[in-house]
Amino acid sequence: MITYERAFKVHAVKLSYDRGKGQLACLARQLGISSDSLYKWRKDYEKFGKRSFPGSGHPNLTSEQAVIRDLERKIEDSKITLEILKRGTKYVSQGKIATKNFIENNKSEFSIAKMLSVLEVSETTYYRTKKQELTDTESRVLLLKQEITSIYYEFNRRYGCFKITRELQSRGFKIKNSSVKKYMRLLGLRRIVKRKYKVTTDSFHNDYVVPNVLNRQFTVTEPARAWVSDITYIQTTKGFLYLTIVMDLFDRKIIGWCLSTKMNAKETSLPAFEMAVNNREITKNLIFHSDRGVQYANKLFSDKLSSYSCITRSMSRKENHNDNAVAESFFHSFKTELIRGNKILTRKSMRVEVCDYIENWYNKRRRHSFLEYKTIEEFNKFT
Template identity: 40%
Template sequence: MSAQKRRQYTEEFKTEAVRLVQESGKPVAEIARELGIAENLLYRWRTEEHNARRLGTTRTNLKAEHEELTCLRRELDTVRKERDFLKRAGGVLREGAVMRYRAIRENVRRFPVRLMCRALKVSAAGYYAWHTRPESQRAVHNRALLVSIRAIHAGSRCTYGSPSICDALQKRGHRIGENRVARLMRLHGIRAKTVKKWKATTDSGHKLPVAANTLDRRFAVDEPNRVWAGDITYVWTREGWLYLAVVLDLYSRAVIGWAMGPRLTADLATQALTMALWRRKPAKGLLHHSDRGVQYASGDYQGLLGRAGMTCSMSRKANCWDNACVESFFGTLKKELIHDRRYLTREEAKQDIFEYIEVFYNRQRRHSTLGYRSPAEFEAMNQVA
């Protein structure tokens, strides 16, 4: 024989049963018999009603408050989902309906369709109508472009923005404009790394002779081995600071000399210049520009410049713009490599920086000043020795 189904009582029935006990003066057991319910059940209802009154409310009000709380929790959950969705696709609010529909389709496994439609201010019927239509040729092309954009972006170590990626696509044969590339990148959250501020290492508080600013910010150079520029920066490791000195040929912006060490010395700058001279073997009359730091004003460094027949030029005091090309290289290095790393040792940092300079920067990285070519590609086109 099956168990008897448990009876359900409404809130109104419970309230009236308790009121009957309170107003009739009859024992609880007698009222329970008259109502056909268990005596302990009526006792429990009376206790619940008493507790509710102590809290200043009624059973009905408690139920209403519970329902309201449940509703508020549901609404809060919806708001959170809308917020999370908008973090992923909020940029398309500035785009047309089709771009919004695509954002919904890409997130359909994460969020309810109606929630996304409401967040992006489009109708669910419009989305479903669009979703069932055959995909346009432009949409198919955009999907193929997106694959190429992601590959180029990843190959650049996430450093390229829309101009560089557009140029790379055009050189691969795509007929596409920068605005379209920028729109696709924005829609899919593809961004170039941003620059962080860094501290200069120049110590110009010395009494050594300094040279005039002969370069005078004329950074556009028509021939190789006519103007070089040098500077020093630093990289933090768990072992302490690692200092990096470089020499750039302003014609191609290539790093032609570099040296790294644990101390900020004149010898570090001299090593970088020695490498550049060994690589390029320039004719006499080359202009060498640097800041007026003690490393570049030292006797050893100036002696090396003199023996190579190079003319010295130095930035004005506390004016980083006078050596903007090398400052720009250091900013690029730190943005694209250093700020994403946590080096345990100086040797680990050295290997990483060496690979960045010699493999990536000089031979692969596109430079807008060079017509979106790498320094090596630019020099090869002009047969630099």
């Protein structure tokens, strides 16, 4: 039976309030718990508030009982603190090894965390001093847990167990995905999950459309042979921003992008394409693929593409999002890794976040499953 930490339960309950009762079953699946557990946690939290989920062997108390219990604990804690100081202060002055030995000799009576806190010894110093006495297995597990936690927060909670495994392997660790999954569960580390979003394609127009030349051939062997483009929306405190991207299918790099407050071609598809051309030279025949949205089918954008004799246009079939699956996949990652879990930002702040995500994260540091979990820079370096 899996035991969940109080912080996780409170987080789950608060998420359920944000989603509403109609989304509880879906939320439970995303969190990996049963619907019954989530309903029970909500009921307990509504009844006891901050005193809910006290843990096994600690029943919920009335307000008066909680005050008394709290006072008793504080008195007991003060006694323990005084006793640790009386016994351990002299060892601290003798150095790290003497302090470590004192902690080891008294850990059956006092918790290690309490002794470290009272004696003002950092956990890092204690374990570094103690490390030589750990078994090889214990040392390896401790190091792995520290490294997994470090990677999890280094990449802003965007990595799940698969990508953390690949990152560990790239740093010289020999470890399987199943082990990383187990340690992440024990550490309470969960990848942030996606938020649903609406489609921005307006294909109901009288502009010219072209056939699906790309025909879902999403793997190419050279740069600038096939580009895909799409548009999505981002909610801000003052309305929406619209993100247009152009991706090269060769290495999945976002070579052109644009944020706008309007949906016309002049502010979406056109500047994104112009950035792409500036960032990656077209030297051979290129397929430019998009959906049938008016931003791509209108005369302004069509004329721009027609000015390049080596570009062949391609459009998804009507109401068939799989024809532009790679661009859709990018927006899935974008929404999951940047938008979900963050507060709604101002337009100015969101522009900064999007730029950082694309230029510093996605194009440089993110590991891509399509690239065998290499970063784009690693892939291009060894290609």
